[in-house]
Amino acid sequence: MTTTRETSVQNYLAKVRSLLADLDYQEREEVLADLEAHLAELDPADPSQILGSPEEFVDELRATAGFYSGSRIDRRLRRVGAEIRNRWLAARPVWVGIRGWLAMAGLAILGSDPVFDPFPIPRLGNNPLWGVMAVVLATWLSYRLAQLADDGDRGWRAMERIVGALVAVLVLSAAPYGLYTEHWAVYTASRAAVHEREYLLGLLPENLEASDPQGRPLDGVVLYDQDGRPFDLVWLRRQLGVVVSPEEVSMDEYEPQPRVYPLDP
Amino acid sequence: MDTTQLLKGVLDAAVLAVLDRAPTYGYDLVKRLREAGLEEVGDASVYGTLRRLYRAGLLTSELVPSTEGPTRKYYGLNRAGKEHLEAARKAWSEFSTVMTRLLEGEESE
Incomplete structure (x- = not known):
C-alpha cells in the first residue's frame, strides 16, 4: 500500500x-x-x-x-527536441538490428530482375543463400558500427550517421518498387507466368517417335498440328523459354513441307 | 552577512576537498559540508555541483548497495580531480591572503 x-x-x-x-x-x-x-x-x-x-x-x-x-519558450522547445532525441535513443537498438537487413532488401529490390523475393530473405543475384549470408554480414557490421559509435569516437559517430542516411535513401528509393503496384504487378505476373510455363512444360512431350504397326521406327516422318503447322518440339520448347541443346537442334534440322490439315489427297 | 554568493565561488573546491578525504554519496556530502560550517549550502547546489564536476571528468562514481536503504552512488576524486583540487587550494591560498590583508587594512609588501 x-x-x-x-x-x-x-x-x-x-x-x-x-x-x-x-x-x-x-x-x-x-x-x-x-x-x-x-x-x-x-x-x-x-x-x-x-x-x-x-x-x-x-x-x-x-x-x-x-x-x-534560458527562457520558458526556449526550454519548451528544447524539451520537445529532447523528447524526440530520447524516443530515437529508445528505438535505436531496433534500428541497429534491422538496418542491415533493410539495406540488403533495398539492394535486392533495386538490383534484382522482376522475379525476386525481397521478403523475408532478400535474394542477391537471385540466390537466397547469398541473401542470407549478406543479411548476416550486414547485421553484424551494423552492430559493430553501433558499438564503435557508442564508445564515443566522433569519427565513428559521423560514420554511423552517414551509413544511416545511405540506408534511408536506399530504402526510400527501393520502397516504391517493393511496395507499389507496377513493379509488384510485374512480379506477380512473372510468378504466374513461371507457374504456367512449368505447367505447360509438364504437359509437353520431350520426344515423339513414329513407328509402323510392327513397331519399327519410321524415318522421315513429319508431323503437323491441326492448323497445318509442322509439329516442332524444339520450337515449342524454345517458346516456353527452355534452352535447347545443340544435339536436340541437330535432330530437328530438316525443313518439313507445309501441308494443310486435313491432308490433301 | 549572506554567505550564499561567497559560497557559489568556492563550492567546487569545498566538494572536491570533502571527496578527497574519502569517496562518499550525495546525502553524506551535504551533511559533511554543513557540519564543516557551510550551513547554507543547498541540497540542489551540491547535487548540481557533483553533476558538473562529474561531466568535467574530475570524479568517479560507483554504485554501492546499502543495508540501511537504497543503493548509494559514491563519488570520488580521480587524478584530474586531485589536480584540480590542488590548483584550487593554491588559488584559494593566494586569494585569501590578499583578502585578509585588504580586510585587515595591511599594506601590501
Whole structure:
C-alpha cells in the first residue's frame, strides 16, 4: 500500500522529471537517481519543506550544474527536441538490428530482375543463400558500427550517421518498387507466368517417335498440328523459354513441307 | 552577512576537498559540508555541483548497495580531480591572503 509520504515523494520526483525534460535522457536519469536516493535518506513527509518547491530545486540545480536555463519558450522547445532525441535513443537498438537487413532488401529490390523475393530473405543475384549470408554480414557490421559509435569516437559517430542516411535513401528509393503496384504487378505476373510455363512444360512431350504397326521406327516422318503447322518440339520448347541443346537442334534440322490439315489427297 | 554568493565561488573546491578525504554519496556530502560550517549550502547546489564536476571528468562514481536503504552512488576524486583540487587550494591560498590583508587594512609588501 502506498503511503501519503511515498506519494508525496513520487509526486516531487515526477515534477522534477518534467522540469528537466529538456536534458539528455541519461543526464536526467542520473540526477533523478541521485535525488531519489537523497529523499530516501531524508525520508521527509513533504520534500518541498526540506528541498524547496520542485521549481526552486530545479532552478538551483540548473544554476550549479551548468544546465541550460534560458527562457520558458526556449526550454519548451528544447524539451520537445529532447523528447524526440530520447524516443530515437529508445528505438535505436531496433534500428541497429534491422538496418542491415533493410539495406540488403533495398539492394535486392533495386538490383534484382522482376522475379525476386525481397521478403523475408532478400535474394542477391537471385540466390537466397547469398541473401542470407549478406543479411548476416550486414547485421553484424551494423552492430559493430553501433558499438564503435557508442564508445564515443566522433569519427565513428559521423560514420554511423552517414551509413544511416545511405540506408534511408536506399530504402526510400527501393520502397516504391517493393511496395507499389507496377513493379509488384510485374512480379506477380512473372510468378504466374513461371507457374504456367512449368505447367505447360509438364504437359509437353520431350520426344515423339513414329513407328509402323510392327513397331519399327519410321524415318522421315513429319508431323503437323491441326492448323497445318509442322509439329516442332524444339520450337515449342524454345517458346516456353527452355534452352535447347545443340544435339536436340541437330535432330530437328530438316525443313518439313507445309501441308494443310486435313491432308490433301 | 549572506554567505550564499561567497559560497557559489568556492563550492567546487569545498566538494572536491570533502571527496578527497574519502569517496562518499550525495546525502553524506551535504551533511559533511554543513557540519564543516557551510550551513547554507543547498541540497540542489551540491547535487548540481557533483553533476558538473562529474561531466568535467574530475570524479568517479560507483554504485554501492546499502543495508540501511537504497543503493548509494559514491563519488570520488580521480587524478584530474586531485589536480584540480590542488590548483584550487593554491588559488584559494593566494586569494585569501590578499583578502585578509585588504580586510585587515595591511599594506601590501
